[in-house]
Amino acid sequence: MNPVNAVRPTTAEERDARTARNGGAPTLEFGRKVPYDAYVHASTLHTLQRTLSGDPGEMSFLVVSQIMELYFKLIRHELEQARDHVRADQMWEALAPLKRAALHLEGLNAAWQTLRWMTPADFNKFRDLLGEGSGFQSAMYRQVEFLLGLRTKSLMRPHKGTAAYDELEAALHQPSLWDEVIALLARHGYDLKPELLDRDVADEHEAEQSVSDAWVRVYRDTSPENHLRLLGEALTEVADRFGDWRYLHLKAVQRTMGAKSGSGGSSGLAFLQRSMSRPVFPELWTSRTEM
Ligand code: HEM
Structure with missing residues (x-):
């Protein structure tokens, strides 16, 4: 780490001494970089909102897209942790990252509210300037999909020749959370x-009867010691909240552009409906019919 940007750790004793010296008020002067910025890099983050139009509404579209990108990254991080725990037979340990992932998905989904003001006329004010840019080309969203077991290889193609492609290729050849x-x-x-x-x-897993039957048996034992059932419920929560994102996205699209063609070249609504029909953790849903 660059020593100029390094965050200097403090101890509880140092904090108490500082508070006593300050008479209870916060510290207002720092010899070096402001510690908050050294950690959060807020000053760098705030250089990234480069809107294309003079339309005041565009800022919320750009910022929400960036917020969602950060959430995709956070959710990928949690799902990777969960997958590694499951691989190591640590079912109990896998529950914490899955719980966090479900909560982050709720935060992600809440961000859609920021766009509820946007009518087609509002979107049209800056839409042309986005060119062919579409969230469809989000590599981080594909990383989340790959971890969940949604593996449509062709969707990597927009990233060919970039570092993001290599990362997707690597992720594709690792088992998904569902495989584990x-x-x-x-x-x-x-x-x-x-x-x-x-x-x-690397091929997308298709719902399989023997896995469905296994979940029926797992769910029969409702004791708290049945960690597999707790795992099943934690995974169901993640799949359910991810489904909420897909639905809220579809509603935002319908609200702001109806059934017009997508900026990314697809049919828009019809494409998204097809994409949404690929189930996450399919046997956790099919098994419920037999329970
Ligand atoms: C109201 C605003 C939005 C509209 C009208 C919209 C429109 C669309 C459309 C039409 C598609 C299909 C691909 C294409 O462009 O042809 C798409 C895909 C997608 N969009 Fe949006 N989008 C909006 C907001 C967002 C935001 C804020 C994000 C977050 C980064 C996002 C992420 C995605 C992703 C990940 C896909 C791919 C979905 C999949 O493959 O199932 N979109 N969007």
């Missing part, structure tokens, strides 16, 4: 179709 959950069920003695455990993880 299926492997965990097998390690716990559930009788699964053998091909599931020896498949090319």
